[in-house]
Amino acid sequence: xxxxxxxxxxxxxxxxxxxxxxxxxxxxxxxxxxxxxxxxxxxxxxxxxxxxxxxxxxxxxxxxxxxxxxxxxxxxxxxxxxxxxxxxxxxxxxxxxxxxxxxxxxxxxxxxxxxxxxxxxxxxxxxxxxxxxxxxxxxxxxxxxxxxxxxxxxxxxxxxxxxxxxxxxxxxxxxxxxxxxxxxxxxxxxxxxxxxxxxxxxxxxxxxxxxxxxxxxxxxxxxxxxxxxxxxxxxxxxxxxxxxxxxxxxxxxxxxxxxxxxxxxxxxxxxxxxxxxxxxxxxxxxxxxxxxxxxxxxxxxxxxxxxxxxxxxxxxxxxxxxxxxxxxxxxxxxxxxxxxxxxxxxxxxxxxxxxxxxxxxxxxxxxxxxxxxxxxxxxxxxxxxxxx
Numbered sequence: 033x034x035x036x037x038x039x040x041x042x043x044x045x046x047x048x049x050x051x052x053x054x055x056x057x058x059x060x061x062x063x064x065x066x067x068x069x070x071x072x073x074x075x076x077x078x079x080x081x082x083x084x085x086x087x088x089x090x091x092x093x094x095x096x097x098x099x100x101x102x103x104x105x106x107x108x109x110x111x112x113x114x115x116x117x118x119x120x121x122x123x124x125x126x127x128x129x130x131x132x133x134x135x136x137x138x139x140x141x142x143x144x145x146x147x148x149x150x151x152x153x154x155x156x157x158x159x160x161x162x163x164x165x166x167x168x169x170x171x172x173x174x175x176x177x178x179x180x181x182x183x184x185x186x187x188x189x190x191x192x193x194x195x196x197x198x199x200x201x202x203x204x205x206x207x208x209x210x211x212x213x214x215x216x217x218x219x220x221x222x223x224x225x226x227x228x229x230x231x232x233x234x235x236x237x238x239x240x241x242x243x244x245x246x247x248x249x250x251x252x253x254x255x256x257x258x259x260x261x262x263x264x265x266x267x268x269x270x271x272x273x274x275x276x277x278x279x280x281x282x283x284x285x286x287x288x289x290x291x292x293x294x295x296x297x298x299x300x301x302x303x304x305x306x307x308x309x310x311x312x313x314x315x316x317x318x319x320x321x322x323x324x325x326x327x328x329x330x331x332x333x334x335x336x337x338x339x340x341x342x343x344x345x346x347x348x349x350x351x352x353x354x355x356x357x358x359x360x361x362x363x364x365x366x367x368x369x370x371x372x373x374x375x376x377x378x379x380x381x382x383x384x385x386x387x388x389x390x391x392x393x394x395x396x397x398x399x400x401x402x403x404x405x406x407x408x409x410x411x412x413x414x415x416x417x418x419x420x
Contacts, residue, residue, distance in 0.1 A: 059095030135179030178227025180288020
């Protein structure tokens, strides 16, 4: 039976290019894509000092680019990092921005590309659709397979000791994305596990989102999860495996496109307070909360979990409840095999802080509204206790 489609909009960056070793041809690629030649690279000190930019910088110089590197990005970047980046870019006359690194570097690059030419204050950009005007050209190059930030239109900044705010705007979508999985081969196993599980959460929550779920996001989420589930353990155990690394990076990218159009929900809502209070990596906090939230959502999401089970475990004649339970169990097994920490206590979360975390999670109404099952503060506390 043919079903009528509900109206939907699907947005994503203008163009994506996947090439092993593509960063070593950065000058050639950017020269084909853009006329501008004064480039601001936004990254972090670890990547810069360990030579991950060297081949790209050499290629850019050979192709006539003037390059300035801002490498002061940190995890969960505060507003001051963004403002310093914009100041350095303006002083250098930058007319094109390249974000190279994890989600934090790419997030800073997004807003820097806007603020290089805009007089709008940052405080007026927070929220959804509040950015005015255009931006300088923007290229994103991820060095982890997890955040999907290269294909999303949101930047999250730390605004207080434990608080964050987001800017969501069409202008944050990049003009070009380069996927070079060779850049991810040096990622340690623990980081590979955390970022990979982060991407898996993106795919699952996009597929089960209560709002804006659509046929395109569904296709991307299913293929993302297939790639990620099939290659996570291999990528963790053998970081130099090219096929696994490329599959993880592409899977992360597809999951990013899915959740940018069909937003994430309770796993992320409960993960954010863990990061804010305990300064844990975002992918790790998602991994810690995934199992409890999957089980909590089973009442409403079982048919969708069953469909995902068919994707990652193969088609089955079993009923919905059996297939959905197999899916949840399989996800837990993958996390166990990846070596990611299993419990909140394993990362030194205090049991006394769980009520505070539950209260803070309820502030994430933008995310909780997307969950297939309503989450109350009592539910949030119970989920933290289950994860403890």
